Amino acid sequence: QLQLQESGPGLVKPSETLTLTCTVSAGSVSSSSYYWAWIRQPPGKGLEWIGSIYYSGTTYYTPSLKSRVTISVDMSKNQFSLNLSSVTAADTAVYFCARQDQLLWRYYIDYWGQGTLVTVSS
Amino acid sequence: QSVLTQPPSVSAAPGQKVTISCSGGRSNIGNYYVSWYQQLPGTAPKVLIYDNDKRPSGIPDRFSASKSGTSATLGITGLQTGDEADYYCGTWDSSLSAGVFGGGTKLTVL
Numbered sequence: 610q611l612q613l614q615e616s617g618p619g620l621v622k623p624s625e626t627l628t629l630t631c632t633v634s635a636g637s638v639s640s641s642s643y644y645w646a647w648i649r650q651p652p653g654k655g656l657e658w659i660g661s662i663y664y665s666g667t668t669y670y671t672p673s674l675k676s677r678v679t680i681s682v683d684m685s686k687n688q689f690s691l692n693l694s695s696v697t698a699a700d701t702a703v704y705f706c707a708r709q710d711q712l713l714w715r716y717y718i719d720y721w722g723q724g725t726l727v728t729v730s731s
Numbered sequence: 732q733s734v735l736t737q738p739p740s741v742s743a744a745p746g747q748k749v750t751i752s753c754s755g756g757r758s759n760i761g762n763y764y765v766s767w768y769q770q771l772p773g774t775a776p777k778v779l780i781y782d783n784d785k786r787p788s789g790i791p792d793r794f795s796a797s798k799s800g801t802s803a804t805l806g807i808t809g810l811q812t813g814d815e816a817d818y819y820c821g822t823w824d825s826s827l828s829a830g831v832f833g834g835g836t837k838l839t840v841l
Contacts, residue, residue: 648830655834656770656821671827719778
């Protein structure tokens with residue numbers, strides 16, 4: 610059974626860069642069948658898709674965050690990462706990493722990590 | 732403001748049926764499959780429905796869904812107290828080149 614585990618600091622200072630890593634088990638980030646995604650959820654609010662990456666390096670980002678987001682993949686470690694720069698309190702959220710099944714008209718998230726709370730505060 | 736529109740809340744009695752709507756546009760629901768997710772309190776979301784109306788293994792047939800044009804609907808029959816959760820619809824948006832979710836609907840089983 611595929612497992613995803615987020616890791617990274619739980620507290621980030623305003624204006625700094627948030628960096629999270631997702632380690633994939635029982636699956637491979639080099640698979641040509643899936644994308645790997647980051648999704649966040651501010652406390653008490655809904656889900657926001659941040660972006661995704663394909664093994665080839667192709668990335669997609671939600672427009673509202675595009676200028677601040679970078680998603681990368683490390684096949685040697687079977688991990689993918691999220692960098693979000695110039696963070697503010699509005700970036701405080703639970704961040705989920707996930708596997709995204711996407712082909713032609715199909716799109717859905719079939720596996721999710723447990724999520725990690727990142728608080729932006731000085 | 733979410734790209735996909737869901738009612739903030741719905742409620743029904745145990746054993747009853749409830750439906751949750753998800754409205755979008757041609758660049759998202761109109762051209763892509765819809766998925767539905769259940770998020771129990773304090774947990775990660777779980778996919779209930781994918782490809783508009785398919786259930787992953789392990790999801791009971793009390794959960795069903797359909798799509799028509801630029802709208803989709805999730806139906807839950809035989810409501811149980813354990814179904815109390817937040818429900819989200821999701822799809823791809825070709826105008827944004829991004830995944831999008833509805834704002835979420837809180838289901839209360841009275």
